[in-house]
Amino acid sequence: MSIYPSKGRLMSRETKREIALQRAAELKARIVDYLDARASIPSGFEAADEIEANRRRIMAYFGATEDDWQDWRWQLKNRVTSVAVLEELIPLTAAEKEAILRVERTYRWAVSPYYLSLMGNDPECPIRRQALPGAAELEDEVGVLDPMDEELTSPAPAITRRYPDRLIINVTNQCAMYCRHCQRRRNIGEVDRSRSRRELEQAIEYIRRNEEIRDVLITGGDALMLSDATLDWLLTELDNIPHVEIKRLGTRVPVTLPQRITPELCRILAKHPPIYLNTQFNHPREVTPAAKAACDRLVQAGVVLGNQAVLLNGINNHPFIMKKLNQELLKIRVRPYYIFHAKPVKGTTHFITTIEEGVEIMEHLRGYTSGLAVPTYIINAPHGLGKTPILPQYVLARNEDHVVLRTWEKRTILYPNLGRRNKRAGA
Structure with a gap:
């Protein structure tokens, strides 16, 4: 039995072309709804004028120069952490203001001036909802602090190990901003702290003693909140372990603080190939000219870029949003890698979608866009049992x-x- 119809070889050229044209029209009809809708999901490039106006307003409030704005240390120093400052910079409803004041008594929040500039005025803006505390955080009765049991999968200081040949080094609790859906919000605390040199040395020693470890992920918090010198030292130590084949960095700074991707940082990363960097763009509006410039510098340094989006209720749980996100990412040379089902972390479960929504999104990606734009939908099994891919039934x-x-x-x-x-x- 052949799967290729032999009758096609007996058709005239005109008949074959007519069949091809009919099929092309049929295929085009399958994406008309997306083509009609995509303009209503502006990327950071398409919203550039609005974002630039926001940026100018924020710079004026802080009395900042262009050099200040491009300095990642200035961005960290001037993170917005109070409602009094926030309401000077963006319009807040009374309900938003009340919610932030209530939530901040329990959960820390901070947002970089850069990420603040991406926010629209609508309280349901997907950027606002990722960055600003909401009342639902205090109404969560089902979430747990550590659904992945990371404290039970840490055989050495700073190490998390869930797989046979790879592990995580958790190097800091610091981030450029504190995402409201954060899976490790239990670690944020009131003070930003990096792991001590002694703890990192113990982690390196554990890797050195276990020759099956070929892949090391440096994360936190955010791996790129380490100083350049500490990051260079850590990568050098890993380079000096013969069985470590690749290093990975887990960071959201290309999204929330692209100014951190400096020429100096890129020179360090270029010294330590192969390095894979996975970031977390969750919405097309986050794909901005500044994010592209940061990614361009990383690519030029030989860093391989991937994206691990989190499926978030009210932010990106729609096939068209996720499709546009992934297509925008490919344009800035970031390969969509995973879509994570949100974890049931205490204070974040209002972001969790149904699994059916995730499967529907995958149904509207496969075949409807290039395979490069189709990540894998993942549920992290509880208790540190690892990633489980969820696929439509083919x-x-x-x-x-x-x-x-x-x-x-x-x-x-x-x-x-x-x-x-x-x-x-x-x-």
């Missing part, structure tokens, strides 16, 4: 000689399992 049935497949268009086809024939023939 294999509907199988027997010894065939499988029944469902295509991305939901067409059902009988596909020959020719390898079975070869095995029976002893090939």
Whole structure:
């Protein structure tokens, strides 16, 4: 049985072209709804004028120069942490103001001036909802502090290990801003702290003693909140362990503080290949010219970029938003890698979507956009049991000689399992 129709070879050239044109029209019709909707989901490039006006207003409030704005240390020093300052910079409703004042008694918050400049005026703006405390954080009765049991998967200081050949070094609790959906909000505390040199040395020693570890992820908090000197030292130590093949950095600074990606930092990263950097863009509005410039510098330093979005209720849980996000990321050379189902962390469960929503998004990516723009939808199993991919069902049935497949268009086809024939023939 052949899966290729032989009759196609007997058609005239005109007939084949007519069939191709009909198929092209059919394919175009499948994305008309997205083409109509995408203008209503502006990227950071498309909202550049509004963002620039916000930036100018924030700079004027702080009396900042252009050099100040481009200095990541100035950005950290001037993070907004009080309602009094915030309401001078963006319009707040009475409900928003009351919620922030209530939540800040329990959960810390801080937002960089840069990320603040991305916010729209609508209280439901996806940037605002990721950065500003909301009343739902105090109404969470089902979340837990550490759903991944990270404290039970730490065989050495600063180490989290869930897999046979790779592990995490948690180097700091500091971030450029404190995302409201943060999976490690239990670690934020009231003071920004990096791991001591002694703790990092103990982590390095653990890796050195365990030769199966070939892949090390440096994260936190945010890996790039380390000083350049500490990061250079740590990467050098890992380079000097023969069985460590790759280093990864977990950071959101290309999104929340792109000024941190300095020429000096990039010179350090260029010394330590191969380095893979996974960041977290969650909405197209976060893909800005400043973010692109930061990613360009990283790519030029030889860093391989990936994105690990978190599926967030009211922020990106729509197929069109996620499609546009992933397409915008490819334009700035960031490869969509994972979409994470949000974890049930205390104070964040209002962000959790249904699993069905995640599967629906995957249904509207596969086939509807390039494979490069299709990440893997992941649920992190509780208690540190690892990542579990969640996929639409494409294999509907199988027997010894065939499988029944469902295509991305939901067409059902009988596909020959020719390898079975070869095995029976002893090939």
